[in-house]
Amino acid sequence: MTELTLLPLLQAAADTSGAYGTFPGIGARGAIWVAAEVHLMFAAFVLGVPMFAVICELIGIVGKEERYDKLSKEFTRLLVFAYSATALWGGLLLFLITTLYPRFWTHMARIFSMSMWIYAGIFFVESFTLYLYYYGWDRWKEGRAKWGHLGLGVLLNVFGTTVMFIANGWLTYMMSPPDGMTAETLPESVGTWNAIANATWMPINIHRLIANAVFGGAIVAAYAAYRFLAAKTDEERAHYDWMGYVGNFIAISTFIVLPFAGYWLGREIYQYNQQMGITMMGGFMSWLWIVQAVLIGVLFLAANYYLWTGMGRIPGADRFSKYTKWMLMLLVICWIVWATPHTMIASRSELAAMGGAHHPFLNVLGVMSAKNTAVNLMILTTFLSFLLYRRANVRPTVAWANSGTMVQGAMFVFAAAVVLFYGVYGYFVEAIVRIGFSVYQVAAVILCIVSVTVIDILIGRGAESRGEIQWGKMPDRSQYALFVLAVTFTWLMGLMGFARSGIRQHWHVWQVVRDTSVDAATPALGAAAWMITLCVVIFLSLVAFIFWLGSLAEHTVQKKGAGHGVPAPVPSGATGD
Amino acid sequence: MWRTNLKILGLTIAVLAFYTMIANIIPQLESEVPEELDLTAGVTPEALIAAGDKIYQSAGGCAACHGLGTRAPNLLADHAGQGTIGARCATREPGVDCKAYLYESLTQPSKYLVPGFEAIMPDMRRQISEDQIWALVAYLESLGGEVTVTAEDIKRTAPAPTAAGAPSVAGGGVAVTSTLDPVALVSEKGCIGCHILDGKGGAVGPSFDRIGATLTADRIRRGILMPNADTAKGFEQFAGTMPTTFGQMFSAAQLEALVTYLASRK
Numbered sequence: 001m002t003e004l005t006l007l008p009l010l011q012a013a014a015d016t017s018g019a020y021g022t023f024p025g026i027g028a029r030g031a032i033w034v035a036a037e038v039h040l041m042f043a044a045f046v047l048g049v050p051m052f053a054v055i056c057e058l059i060g061i062v063g064k065e066e067r068y069d070k071l072s073k074e075f076t077r078l079l080v081f082a083y084s085a086t087a088l089w090g091g092l093l094l095f096l097i098t099t100l101y102p103r104f105w106t107h108m109a110r111i112f113s114m115s116m117w118i119y120a121g122i123f124f125v126e127s128f129t130l131y132l133y134y135y136g137w138d139r140w141k142e143g144r145a146k147w148g149h150l151g152l153g154v155l156l157n158v159f160g161t162t163v164m165f166i167a168n169g170w171l172t173y174m175m176s177p178p179d180g181m182t183a184e185t186l187p188e189s190v191g192t193w194n195a196i197a198n199a200t201w202m203p204i205n206i207h208r209l210i211a212n213a214v215f216g217g218a219i220v221a222a223y224a225a226y227r228f229l230a231a232k233t234d235e236e237r238a239h240y241d242w243m244g245y246v247g248n249f250i251a252i253s254t255f256i257v258l259p260f261a262g263y264w265l266g267r268e269i270y271q272y273n274q275q276m277g278i279t280m281m282g283g284f285m286s287w288l289w290i291v292q293a294v295l296i297g298v299l300f301l302a303a304n305y306y307l308w309t310g311m312g313r314i315p316g317a318d319r320f321s322k323y324t325k326w327m328l329m330l331l332v333i334c335w336i337v338w339a340t341p342h343t344m345i346a347s348r349s350e351l352a353a354m355g356g357a358h359h360p361f362l363n364v365l366g367v368m369s370a371k372n373t374a375v376n377l378m379i380l381t382t383f384l385s386f387l388l389y390r391r392a393n394v395r396p397t398v399a400w401a402n403s404g405t406m407v408q409g410a411m412f413v414f415a416a417a418v419v420l421f422y423g424v425y426g427y428f429v430e431a432i433v434r435i436g437f438s439v440y441q442v443a444a445v446i447l448c449i450v451s452v453t454v455i456d457i458l459i460g461r462g463a464e465s466r467g468e469i470q471w472g473k474m475p476d477r478s479q480y481a482l483f484v485l486a487v488t489f490t491w492l493m494g495l496m497g498f499a500r501s502g503i504r505q506h507w508h509v510w511q512v513v514r515d516t517s518v519d520a521a522t523p524a525l526g527a528a529a530w531m532i533t534l535c536v537v538i539f540l541s542l543v544a545f546i547f548w549l550g551s552l553a554e555h556t557v558q559k560k561g562a563g564h565g566v567p568a569p570v571p572s573g574a575t576g577d
Numbered sequence: 578m579w580r581t582n583l584k585i586l587g588l589t590i591a592v593l594a595f596y597t598m599i600a601n602i603i604p605q606l607e608s609e610v611p612e613e614l615d616l617t618a619g620v621t622p623e624a625l626i627a628a629g630d631k632i633y634q635s636a637g638g639c640a641a642c643h644g645l646g647t648r649a650p651n652l653l654a655d656h657a658g659q660g661t662i663g664a665r666c667a668t669r670e671p672g673v674d675c676k677a678y679l680y681e682s683l684t685q686p687s688k689y690l691v692p693g694f695e696a697i698m699p700d701m702r703r704q705i706s707e708d709q710i711w712a713l714v715a716y717l718e719s720l721g722g723e724v725t726v727t728a729e730d731i732k733r734t735a736p737a738p739t740a741a742g743a744p745s746v747a748g749g750g751v752a753v754t755s756t757l758d759p760v761a762l763v764s765e766k767g768c769i770g771c772h773i774l775d776g777k778g779g780a781v782g783p784s785f786d787r788i789g790a791t792l793t794a795d796r797i798r799r800g801i802l803m804p805n806a807d808t809a810k811g812f813e814q815f816a817g818t819m820p821t822t823f824g825q826m827f828s829a830a831q832l833e834a835l836v837t838y839l840a841s842r843k
Binding site: 179226 | 638
């Protein structure tokens, strides 16, 4: 063997010696993967739920509606148990990284040690804030004390968000280390803040902030669905029907905004490194986005199905039922377009079989113009479902109600026209121009959502009711849609985690710290899917256990409460009065 | 209640199985780690081509752009009626043979920018090693042409070992010459692929002629080290195009020589 070939091998051996540990069964990477992903899922839940727990509590205080306060407390009870699980999985992840990837950990610790101590300190404070928030609920429930209690909830969110931002600094550093950093750069010479505030930090922060709310809403909705199905009384069924609706509303309304944050993140990745962007969208990960499209299609369909079914319990909603089949048709068509593959790695034989670089038919549907058009139309359709749901039992009394509704309709038509126009026009311009069109499409959709919502709120002022919503009068099948949403959101989170981590390929830190372990190759989607499913199964099993624990605690409280004459919470309209 | 539990369990399993199945029936592409090749003196063209084929499809990530013909010229199929890359490479630049053309295209991508495409390709030495680049050249030559790469080519461009006896950069390394001549540096690093100097070069980035009249030395230095920090007026459509790796390609003295030179062009 020549010196030329010997040197790299010796270097690789030197690099690998003592750099990695081993783990039985699933290997070192598998162990880290599971610990990190399950920790992340719990973390998303415990960061997402406090957001709307506080909002619900505020609505309860301002609107003097006790049901919102009780709902908020129920959310928080789930948090207390989930928080312990988050910490446990975080600890496990830490032990696994330090024992299985010691060299990589040393590199990270040399840059981020200070932020790690701060992280631990805030986590500590956050824990006690949560316990104060939950256990102080009944003690501080009146007057100024209630506002103080709300302040604790706000603090809980502030601490949680800060913790997440710090952790995001570490993981985004792995994706996009500061410009000019190389394998030879001394970690100590990289400023901690410089490493944290890297190119993808803020886009990930915003993306995760929104995604956590989506995820928290979906899990709470699934919890409510389970309690609905297990309910023994009408009051209980009504309460959990309403809770499921609120959870689903939060999940879907925040989910609609998520693609825009994702677009920003993708743009930053491209700007940071073209090659990384191309690997993500057009390289070995190109098919991942087809799988993502399948999942998001399921989310849109399940969410709309739940809303359409829910309209069955709203007096006056039947006047809109004739539109649902058309909305379903539009959603399905858009889903098919979105899930059509375009950019794929083709071998010579495949190119010959297709008669060119692209498939003659799929080429037309698989391009970004078509996909952007499809996803924007799906968002508009889902928003329309929400709007019809909102308007179902409302009889407006303002004089301008009809013209306002016409303006709303015109806004929808305008947004759809803009989306379609730029979708078609995109086929006739250069790629660099076409990319800019998506901004116009997104802007039209956001404008429509905001303006139509504002008009709808104004139209609803002083409106008459066509009858109380019959909470609890929901078919069981609607609740299964909420389970589908929760499972899909969880799997989607695992998939996106793989995408974010996988684009680094064989680098622990992109082009700075190379992965020289036996697991350095990034697995194909099939293998990744099995790992994601394993993580989801572990997470959902633990969540089911935690919820069961929560119900045990609740039974104890109710038994004590029954002895003291405390009634079970009943939402307004639960009895259909 | 057990019936409900079983229904929920069944539904959850069905949903998970559906997604896992979808992910398993689509094409399975693994991102492989670039391998060190054993390209000794006795290496055969067949071995080089096989290695290059593998790198093209995997670690090199070439097919992501060059397999389509939209972001970059299609190398595997005909382009503009000139045939596949192995057939057309020798005629692309006067006086540059196929092997040199392909090697330079991989290591200085802006040097021979094909009309109609943007300079988005990175220097492949950041991603794969020198011997892998030569394997790629051999593979591309084989697509309609004759393979002329030999073990001598690989030895000739092999990176010099560092003091510790190891190659300088994990990805293969970017050659750092010792010249302090700014004009030579502009040429060597492929700057004129995108910037005009003395009336020659590309128009993807601001012209170097009279650049000192509009930009300070600090601003020029920042533009080289952090090209995404600012976008020059009139070049917004090319934002993000300039590689962020120039900081690693110059020594400190070279960078200062270049900055001083550009700042003086008023």
